[in-house]
Amino acid sequence: MHFGKVLIFGVGLIGASFARGLKAAKAADEIIGFGRTPKSLKAAYDLGIIDEVGINPGADVREADLILVATPVGQMPEIFQRIAPYLGAHTIVTDAGSTKGDVVEAARAAFGDKIGQFVPGHPIAGAETSGAAASRADLYQGRKVVLTPLLENAVEDIEKVKRAWELCGADVRILDAETHDRVFAAVSHLPHLLAYALVDEFARRPNADQLFDYAAAGFRDFTRIAASHPEMWRDISLANRTALLAELDRYGAALMRIRQALVNSDGEALASIYANARDARQNWSH
Amino acid sequence: MHFGKVLIFGVGLIGASFARGLKAAKAADEIIGFGRTPKSLKAAYDLGIIDEVGINPGADVREADLILVATPVGQMPEIFQRIAPYLGAHTIVTDAGSTKGDVVEAARAAFGDKIGQFVPGHPIAGAETSGAAASRADLYQGRKVVLTPLLENAVEDIEKVKRAWELCGADVRILDAETHDRVFAAVSHLPHLLAYALVDEFARRPNADQLFDYAAAGFRDFTRIAASHPEMWRDISLANRTALLAELDRYGAALMRIRQALVNSDGEALASIYANARDARQNWSH
Structure with a gap:
């Protein structure tokens, strides 16, 4: 070629x-x-x-x-x-x-x-x-x-x-384009939105300096993608908003399940979610 | 000494x-x-x-x-x-x-x-x-x-x-202990919970293999902490549940603001959140 x-x-x-x-x-x-x-x-x-x-x-x-x-x-x-x-x-x-x-x-x-x-x-x-x-x-x-x-x-x-x-x-x-957009809303666009949300929220607090001072390696990796290009990610968010909204709502529901386990001090439910995630993450080799 | x-x-x-x-x-x-x-x-x-x-x-x-x-x-x-x-x-x-x-x-x-x-x-x-x-x-x-x-x-x-x-x-x-627990609920415990929630949610889907197949470097870093010890993080989540719940709710409210901007196709609001996060993340050197 x-x-x-x-x-x-x-x-x-x-x-x-x-x-x-x-x-x-x-x-x-x-x-x-x-x-x-x-x-x-x-x-x-x-x-x-x-x-x-x-x-x-x-x-x-x-x-x-x-x-x-x-x-x-x-x-x-x-x-x-x-x-x-x-x-x-x-x-x-x-x-x-x-x-x-x-x-x-x-x-x-x-x-x-x-x-x-x-x-x-x-x-x-x-x-x-x-x-x-x-x-x-x-x-x-x-x-x-x-x-x-x-x-x-x-x-x-x-x-x-x-x-x-x-x-x-x-x-x-x-x-196909629709599958593409659904898959990347989940594995790429949503994580960017979540990381941006966290850092923006911290940065607006009166004690932002203290928070960033104690943030360590876990925070560093979790928020690395929040340093991405804002204009590019605004465009992506808007272009794929239907799939992204669906992912965001699905994620919100998952957070509510964890919230409920916390409210109930349900250690078994928490451990089960964390262990399932740990296993999946460890089995995923990139 | x-x-x-x-x-x-x-x-x-x-x-x-x-x-x-x-x-x-x-x-x-x-x-x-x-x-x-x-x-x-x-x-x-x-x-x-x-x-x-x-x-x-x-x-x-x-x-x-x-x-x-x-x-x-x-x-x-x-x-x-x-x-x-x-x-x-x-x-x-x-x-x-x-x-x-x-x-x-x-x-x-x-x-x-x-x-x-x-x-x-x-x-x-x-x-x-x-x-x-x-x-x-x-x-x-x-x-x-x-x-x-x-x-x-x-x-x-x-x-x-x-x-x-x-x-x-x-x-x-x-x-003091209370400040410690509030600060680490924000910068450490919440990110762990968020990463666990995402990976667990993906792993439970029928198309989990497809999602993990297309997940790339952004996902890798965002979810690195989801490979952490489930028992340890269950203990931490329960031990610090009051502060962690407060952080989770605060974060949920931040996500709802982004959701609203997406629903309204409000590119300006999204770009402003993303840019604020990008600046804060870039200024944060670890």
Whole structure:
């Protein structure tokens, strides 16, 4: 598998690592970066991550074999609208959004008849670090990338996107968009919301300094994801709000069961919940 | 500061690391270990962590300069009752319990007139690893140890316990027991409960395997503490249930505010909470 011209919209950690992965595999002739801030594009260019800083996407989109949109999901609708008129007959568009239902909806609205050229994707490689400078050619090595293909996609186009990620070292999985959004609401979006809620709540208290002073290793790991990008997680929360609300309510019910055990001083119920969690967590190897 | 005979009840990670720290500082003549399981005491003896496996505490307690009770808090009342009749006039007892209100209450019940000889303490050095084999002489290096002295304590006795921990490398702080329990309900006990609740809830679902399959680094760190010892955390939850319930309700209210923002698709409110948490978490250096 080889790509001629590859366009990347949003040359942050995710987009830049994809570029580096393809370059390391010698799988692309030319990689052009687009983004909102000329300064960070220039930095990516200076680091050799992209071959060119894109200015006006028209001609480049027409000639592109592959376009990755790797911005926060909130910016994707506008980018899809912007590139839709220029898509070449052979151009495949994919994305790196953490939610898929909303991205597919925006893609349908923008691409219309050409929706078959859009293969939705989600690389599972978030980090609190961000920006092209933090990117690595091996970021996707052994990481999962989920594709949520559309009925309109040609099998060979899905295969091309799959191969592009595999060239970056990824383990590519296929899910439908709805299942994707439900699974990630549970295992990723909810934990972020829970960690943000805890740290925000502590930070607003009069004795916040005292609390943070005595917080130790358990707190450190539990709240690591609360250092994630607020704008990105606002977008994800809104984009996947239906599934996220369902997860939040389910979790709230679980907390109420523990609360009841505490109120009743029911040590057996607590120990049973804790032991079940401990066993599951220990059996889960990442 | 030098101690003659030191007794340690519960030679697990915490007790054994204290023994190793004192030995490394050449601050004790003899360290005797007591515990429920002869096998693990024998192992601690074989590793050179204790000088003797204690059998009948009577005579040893009478001669001891310092006694550390480092069992789960649920076992402390019985141990206090067992040693109370034998306390020498110069013997100081301290503990390593994660909660202080309940431990002090149990100590008052057991020691009666001799309560002044009990200086309550809490080393902040939990870990998912446990057992004497995981212990280290430098476990307390740079870690906080909180003492919550009683009005009945002699200043020089508080000072002796403080020095013992400092010889292990710890940064010793003083709090009253109630403040201690409120602070640790927030920064330690609540996060454990929240992590246990999440993993238990996932593990009970029909699609648990799928969820754990797609869980990634964020989930890994968020739930690391759910691998902690269920019996120990049941004891802590019950011992500190009043403060823990207050924290849980406060957190529930915070979740309800986020829920409302999600229901209203209020991106501004979400971004403000997330950004406040991100700033606080980034400013917190551990």
